[in-house]
Amino acid sequence: MTEITKEASQTVTVSLTSNYHRHHSIFSLTVKESRPILTLTSSSQASIEIDSLHEDLDFYSTITRTHFEETNADLFRSTLEPVEKALRDAKMDKSSIHEIVLIGGSTRIPKVQKLLQNFFHGKELNKSINPDEAVAYGAAVQAAILTGDQSEDVKDLLLLDVAPHSLGIETAGGVMTALITRNTTIPTKQTQIFTIYSYDQSSGIVTELVRFDPKNLTKQTETMATSSNKQFGVDIKVFEGDHSLTRDNHLLGYFTLSGILLVSDSVPQIEITFDIDENGILNVSAMDKTSQRENKITVTNDKGRLSQSDI
Template structure:
């Protein structure tokens, strides 16, 4: 029987799962690891992807790039890009507003786009599927954050397709997590409120979903990109650097290479401490020819990271407030991300949600890939015994960002008004009415996409002009605009004026949301 693939592409790691003969399993890479580092190292002679790039990071830190998931599809001035740029040894530069990785080799600078780097990682995963699993399947379902913009989703799809995958669908991370655990499938008539807690290497996201009759509805979500497993590792690095300086009177922070070596060792210790009470590490010639060895207890990690744990559970309270729920309303908790293995953090989670059942039977760093593989099997109809769901029973698509319209406020300044709120489910139809001044012959509707109402951070999707408006009326004209988000993810916008019967419309496809600038040469008068 043919196989179906599910792929999770994270900020620090990636995972590929296979569904075949009613079973889902993770495909190990050429090193035997079930999770592959999502990083690429560039040298003058070759490009290293995955574990080989991670192993050489100490020697080639400036040319070893990571966190592509956070960078792809964003503008250079995005705060997320700035945060990544400030906290990692590689350099991100501005090229016409787009962030680019700057490489330094042989006294020359080279630029690589996030799309190119993502494609290399996807190619590595494609090779893993072919070499280790012996499968040449191309059909794959990808997993993405629910707050990914249309451009980010398109670039994620493009990079996977350039690597040789045929992307069947991109599903949200919370939906994939629930699919992996079979939530709502064994007893479809029952209704659950499920909190998906994802703490990966580079970010934290918490979502609440309602599961009813096999349909997943996202009620609220919260993301913190300053809280992740990387920060826990950095706390260990800082502590070990102080111990080294106290013992040898030498500062490790003076050497980027020494810091990279120390970071790798502390990261390994952190992973060990998730299952064992103590972890040890040793580094030959850490700095200035001095060897370093350390033994770290779980109690020490918990002491260093106590404030970090408290910060990591704060979004739970925030997302409960957004959903207008209490902890007693949550029936189940799904853990996602390798950092959720930490026992002390699990205690904090349990104290926040004491009545909820914690689902962690699936490895938290593999759960999203497994859920995506199950989705791929459903879409391709390759498992009619184990999976009886129909495609439309899995989840409902929703807006990743607010759909906004530019209006003129009472102070005469342009501002954005929400036409369709973020996380609204498809299909949906909303109407927005406004007045135009007497004697005004045309009006131009500006449609934006954004997280909030700030014009400088929103993306212009389209302009729709309604021209030749009647001027012989004594009253202000009423303009009616209808926004119709269809099931397949396209946005249909119509603008009409009842007196004259004038009407204009356009459709914005999810694959070309930013190509609607054909009205630039028409009058550019925003709605009032």
């Protein structure tokens, strides 16, 4: 797209001065440029013909499959990265794959198919499913299973959903401490115990948490021994992401657990539970095991979905 746009811009350099006309022309080029790409999946050369690209100027050009593949070589090679990642996440080897199904219109590009086939040591690619319809087909099957459809097409299928990213809280040093790791099958429920690492003496607000370790309580005991407060509050920050630091992950929400009791010669134990259901709805709760005080938050997985009124 960039190279063709550059060529088109050179053709109409003088005329494409205003932002409106420039953006309008590039939009027209973008829409029409997908046609030669489709042509190159079955032909060695494609023509680009755009009448009235701008005012009374027409644009004509040709592109060969060889030039197209050379120009996009880095992009095509990058398509193997998610394939490698999927194998690592599944803890599987290339030889364990029974079928290689192509999904998405770009998998029609011969160079992409060749790279993929070479990656799997020459294994034949499965082209029996329309790549433009594969995702929609899979979504329809999942919808049928979730709604309890008992038809012959889906009754023997078991479809397991997973958490696409790790889910956890922020602990001392801004560290992302995951309770549910990426690719965990859902629904799932995980609980861990945390304790106070540092706090604001004047406000009694806990500033950092760490995992509770009964074998190593020296730091936590010292923290509590110097406190003049008998109750604490803590902000539980819930994050999604796979980076080691929360600043690089996505904040889903936060809530405050107040009334954490300080008992002499003991360390507070805060039980945090992540519970995610089959619909991807996440419930996070925190409870002080001494006072039994509890608070929670619900995070819904509705980003990008249509509302009832939209439907």
